[in-house]
Structure formats: C-alpha cells, structure tokens
Amino acid sequence: MKKKIQMSRMWQYFVEATAEIIEEEGINKITIRKVADKAGYNSATIYNYFSEISHLIFFAAMKFLKPYTDEVSTYMDKGNNPLEKYLLAWECFCKHSFQHPQIFHAVFIMDLGEQPENLLERYYQIYPEELITIPEELKPILFERNMSKRGRSYLELALKEGYIKEENIDAINEITILIWQGMFTNILNNRRQYTPEEAMQMTMNYITEIVRNQAVFNFG
Structure with missing residues (x-):
C-alpha cells in the first residue's frame, strides 16, 4: 500500500x-x-x-480540461430533450476546443499508442476530486475518449424517445464529428483566421442543420 x-x-x-x-x-x-x-x-x-x-502530455493536458468538464452539464441542462442536449453538448465542446485546440488535440486526437481508452480512467483514479461536480449520467461519457462513442450515447437516448430513426444514428454521429474535425483542423493549423466564437458558430450552424434534417419531427 x-x-x-x-x-x-x-x-x-x-x-x-x-x-x-x-x-x-x-x-x-x-x-x-x-x-x-x-x-x-x-x-x-x-x-x-x-x-x-504522449501519455505524459495527455495526462497534463487533462488538467486543463476541467473548465470544459465543469461547464458541459450546465449547457446540457438547458435542453428539453435528448437532441437539444446533444446539440448543447456539441456547442460546449466546440467553444472550449476552439479556444484551446492544442489541449483538445492532446486529449482527443493525438496518437497515444496502445490502449488509449484506459488513460482517462487512470487520470480520474489519481484525481477523483475532479469528478465531484460531474452528474452521474455524464461520467460514462467523460471516461470515453473515442469521439464516436461519446456522441452516440445521447443519440441513442433520442432514438428511444422517438426523435430519430435507428438507421440515421450513424450518419448523424459521423457527419457531426467530421464537421467539427474539419473546423478544428483549420483552427489547430492556423489555416483560417476565425475567432473561436466565429468557428463555434459556423460549426454549430452545420451540425444543427444536419441534426434537424435527420430528426423525425421538429424539436426546440
């Protein structure tokens, strides 16, 4: 011991x-x-x-992720249904990732070698106090580094409540990730001179349009 x-x-x-x-x-x-x-x-x-x-950089970068993890539940609480919460989660993620692209690259995109999925769990084992303010229902998402799996969880709730069809989940999930990745790459590599706010607004406009077009009925 x-x-x-x-x-x-x-x-x-x-x-x-x-x-x-x-x-x-x-x-x-x-x-x-x-x-x-x-x-x-x-x-x-x-x-x-x-x-x-890369593991050392990942763990250090996680210490700068707390403003995002603290705020995401507040964002999502504004939503009245799973699709609204999904969009609000993306808005919060875009806001923080475009403000701190190097940090989010280290946590979510950088090549971490074998078994990267264990690193988030390891971090929160060492720093459990960072989970105190996180609602229980959000903890499984925060332990998930894979962007596709993170997004799919709320889409599956939307499916259960009848907001989207099962055959549309993968399309919504993958397209929204690709939209974010495209803008994120521009910001990370200084290819476009957008402010973080401009980048967030443009990205959310595209993501919102995709989600609304795939929804079974209007929401929000």
Missing part, C-alpha cells in the same frame, strides 16, 4: 511538472528532459511511470 501511494505521488509530480511547462512555454515545447529537470529527477525515472511522452 505504501509503495502504491509513493508511485501515485511520483506520477503526480511528473504530470504537474508537465502542466507547468504547458502553462509557461506551450504544449509543443514539452520534452522528457524538461519535465525531469522541473520535477527534480532524471529522465530515465520518468519511463518507470510513463511508457511514452
């Missing part, structure tokens, strides 16, 4: 050192050597806790 606590503390030292570098220099400036120097250990020690640097 004592050894497990010590390992957890060491893990946190390295994650928090990485988060400090993100704040001071930016996510693209992270190196194992910088993290080791800031944490006061040698580089080899880090690999006892993290199999690759």
Whole structure:
C-alpha cells in the first residue's frame, strides 16, 4: 500500500511538472528532459511511470480540461430533450476546443499508442476530486475518449424517445464529428483566421442543420 501511494505521488509530480511547462512555454515545447529537470529527477525515472511522452502530455493536458468538464452539464441542462442536449453538448465542446485546440488535440486526437481508452480512467483514479461536480449520467461519457462513442450515447437516448430513426444514428454521429474535425483542423493549423466564437458558430450552424434534417419531427 505504501509503495502504491509513493508511485501515485511520483506520477503526480511528473504530470504537474508537465502542466507547468504547458502553462509557461506551450504544449509543443514539452520534452522528457524538461519535465525531469522541473520535477527534480532524471529522465530515465520518468519511463518507470510513463511508457511514452504522449501519455505524459495527455495526462497534463487533462488538467486543463476541467473548465470544459465543469461547464458541459450546465449547457446540457438547458435542453428539453435528448437532441437539444446533444446539440448543447456539441456547442460546449466546440467553444472550449476552439479556444484551446492544442489541449483538445492532446486529449482527443493525438496518437497515444496502445490502449488509449484506459488513460482517462487512470487520470480520474489519481484525481477523483475532479469528478465531484460531474452528474452521474455524464461520467460514462467523460471516461470515453473515442469521439464516436461519446456522441452516440445521447443519440441513442433520442432514438428511444422517438426523435430519430435507428438507421440515421450513424450518419448523424459521423457527419457531426467530421464537421467539427474539419473546423478544428483549420483552427489547430492556423489555416483560417476565425475567432473561436466565429468557428463555434459556423460549426454549430452545420451540425444543427444536419441534426434537424435527420430528426423525425421538429424539436426546440
């Protein structure tokens, strides 16, 4: 038990050192050597806790995701049915991802090697206090890194309540993700000079149109 606590503390030292570098220099400036120097250990020690640097970056980036995870339930509470909640969830996700593209890339898109689905669960095991304000029904979604699976959960609720047809779920889910990915890539790579607010509004206009066109009846 004592050894497990010590390992957890060491893990946190390295994650928090990485988060400090993100704040001071930016996510693209992270190196194992910088993290080791800031944490006061040698580089080899880090690999006892993290199999690759992408995992370290992922966990540190998660610490900057809290404003999004705190706000998404407030957004969704405004919805009166699953499709409205689905759109509001996307609006909140667009708002934060376009404001902090490097962070969201590290969490949701970056190649994390094998078994990336275990990393979110590992993070919340170490930082359980970050789940205190999250409603129970949202926790399974927050533990899911896969964008397709995250979106599908609320679409399945809409199906159960008769708002959409089963044959339309995959189309709605995949098209909305592709719309976001297209705009996100533009923002991440500075291909278009949109403000985060402009990017969010344009993306939500397209996503809303897709969802409304596929709905069985008008809503909202």
